[in-house]
Amino acid sequence: MQDMVFSDFLVLAAAGMFVLGYLIINQMMLRIMLLIGTLLYIWYYAVVDDTPLWPAIWASMATGTANLIGLLGLFYRNSTMAIPKRYRDIYVHFDILPPGDFRKLMSAAQRVTRPAGHELTVEGARVNTLHYVIDGAVEVEKFGERFSIPDGIFVGEIAYLTGNRASASTYLAGESDVLEWDVAMLKQRARRDPRFRLAMDAMISLDLAGKVARAGSPRTAGEAAGEGQAEATMPGEQALSPG
DSSP: OTTOOHHHHHHHHHHHHHHHHHHOOOHHHHHHHHHHHHHHHHHHHHHSSSSOOHHHHHHHHHHHHHHHHHHHHHHHHTSGGGSOGGGGGGGGGGTTSOHHHHHHHHHTOEEEEEOTTOEEEOTTSOOOEEEEEOSSOEEEEETTEEEEEOSSEEESHHHHHHOOOOSSEEEESSOEEEEEEEHHHHHHHHHHOHHHHHHHHHHHHHHHHHHHHHHTOOOOHHHHHHTTSOOSSOTTTTOSOOO
């Protein structure tokens, strides 16, 4: 230990950065630690001998540059800069997703304005388009009943997940801002890109959980009294999803 010189401390510090990086699960911190370790290795190769070890320096610079590009990609993916301007106002509906994953979803979507009465799904028919109603209520016809559900929901998600036909007919109650995905293209994209599939599945799961929670909510005491102790279920409780 007494014979250790500055270059020895450099190489030990560099190795320590790599070890710490490999012990860290967080991808961003891992890359930062590896980048610091690479810089220390380059410093070591520059001072360990009378002449810098250029082949080792160039090799380390190449791996460090590749790591830096990946690190910048991670920063960008987790930054709101990754969100296209056209969709920034609706990110609040999808904010459980990192901005980069949200961007992936929106790259496959079309944002359109549909008029009142626009038909989203037809009971018993195949669903070719998955919808997300950004604003405006949705009218649902199912089991011979007609009821409304609020905006901020997917329509056709069950058919998308299962491949079954639509279980209800759905219409827009008023002019609405809507996201639309072609189901065939969506499934193809999901097969090619696991991260895209996970992002879509996460949003649909959250949407279904919200529908179940709303359907299971009891009426208020005032509503129950005003209806003379009528049914304890809310309209449309039989159908948790219009998909």
